[in-house]
Amino acid sequence: MKFRLKVEVGLKPGHSDPEGETAARLLKELGYKVERVNVSKVYTILLEAGSKNEALLRAEEMCRRLLANPTKDNYTITVEEEK
Amino acid sequence: MKFRLKVEVGLKPGHSDPEGETAARLLKELGYKVERVNVSKVYTILLEAGSKNEALLRAEEMCRRLLANPTKDNYTITVEEEK
Numbered sequence: 001m002k003f004r005l006k007v008e009v010g011l012k013p014g015h016s017d018p019e020g021e022t023a024a025r026l027l028k029e030l031g032y033k034v035e036r037v038n039v040s041k042v043y044t045i046l047l048e049a050g051s052k053n054e055a056l057l058r059a060e061e062m063c064r065r066l067l068a069n070p071t072k073d074n075y076t077i078t079v080e081e082e083k
Numbered sequence: 084m085k086f087r088l089k090v091e092v093g094l095k096p097g098h099s100d101p102e103g104e105t106a107a108r109l110l111k112e113l114g115y116k117v118e119r120v121n122v123s124k125v126y127t128i129l130l131e132a133g134s135k136n137e138a139l140l141r142a143e144e145m146c147r148r149l150l151a152n153p154t155k156d157n158y159t160i161t162v163e164e165e166k
Contacts, residue, residue: 002118008125023126026149032141033131035085040125042091043106048116058115066109 002082003047003055009068009075010040043067046082055079085165086130086138092151092158093123126150129165138162 011017017038024037045062049055059077068075094100100121107120128145132138142160151158 010125010127020126023150024128027128027145030145030148032145035129035131037129038127040127042093042123042125043103044093044121044123045107045110046118046120048118062110062113062115065113067106 001049001051003049003052004080004082005043005045005047005055005059006078007043007045007059007063007067007075008040008077009043009063009073010038012072012074015072052079052081084132084134086132086135087163087165088126088128088130088138088142089161090126090128090142090146090150090158091123091160092126092146092156093121095155095157098155135162135164 019039020037023039024034027034027037045059047055047058049058056077056079059079063075063077064070102122103120106122107117110117110120130138130141132141139160139162142162146158146160147153
């Protein structure tokens with residue numbers, strides 16, 4: 001079975017997010033009433049796995065081993081079967 | 084009223100995604116049965132607006148004016164009221 005994982009990796013609260021700060025400043029300069037911008041990254045991964053649960057376990061491993069930095073990043077994972 | 088916009092900006096199909104290709108290669112080297120990885124960016128924006136509809140219109144403008152490149156990027160927007 002094939003699954004589509006969406007892994008969103010973003011900074012933990014309190015970590016500096018210069019890209020978000022820059023976007024916020026530029027949007028304010030364009031006239032928008034923006035209070036804050038945070039930037040995160042989404043990995044959309046097509047994965048072969050035996051079950052949805054296995055796909056989720058693999059995604060958590062991938063975050064720990066490669067995609068996220070445990071010191072500074074939070075991550076959220078969603079899994080859906082790919083038709 | 085305050086709204087939380089999530090704007091996901093990713094490459095249109097057919098555009099080269101070297102960061103996704105690198106992640107796919109590394110995940111395969113770690114033993115995962117990965118077919119493809121695409122990387123996109125999410126801007127989470129706290130915005131002051133009069134209504135949900137206005138917030139959505141502002142988000143679409145922000146994409147056209149700053150956040151997305153119409154030649155190579157697709158974007159999706161979700162809006163929810165911030166409690």
